[in-house]
Amino acid sequence: MPIYSYLCPSNNQKLDVMHGMNERAQTWGELCRFAKCDPGDTPEDTPVKRLITAPHTIVPTGNSDLKSHGFSKLVKREDGVYENVTATDNESRIVRPGDRSTYPDMKKKFGD
Structure with a gap:
């Protein structure tokens, strides 16, 4: 909000x-x-x-901050393979382009 x-x-x-x-x-x-x-x-x-003000922003400083604010961070490990360093719950730690079953679960990350 x-x-x-x-x-x-x-x-x-x-x-x-x-x-x-x-x-x-x-x-x-x-x-x-x-x-x-x-x-x-x-x-x-x-x-x-x-009042008209500048938007309030969150500036995450590390992987745990990114994770707690609902962001996903993918780090390239080798050719065509990425590591989801902010994986939560049942998310795959290894992400392969084209294999949707390894993608981060955006429905859990985005809410109302």
Whole structure:
């Protein structure tokens, strides 16, 4: 899910929240529900503004980071043979081009 930044001009607070692309916080109360925080003294019907920000990115540093974030890393070992160094569960560690049974399981890696 994407992370969005909002500003409440009334209390000058900025909150980063995660919600679906088809959702949007219009008021401080809605924003606090997304952020799972207490609205405090600011009235819940106070309007908020969504800010334009650079996308938040994850920069994996090693094979375990790649694996935990759902990426597959293939390393060429010999002519026509690759090693899946991020193989999980029942995935084949050896990947051969043209043999789909050895490919990483993308259905498990991609979710809603």
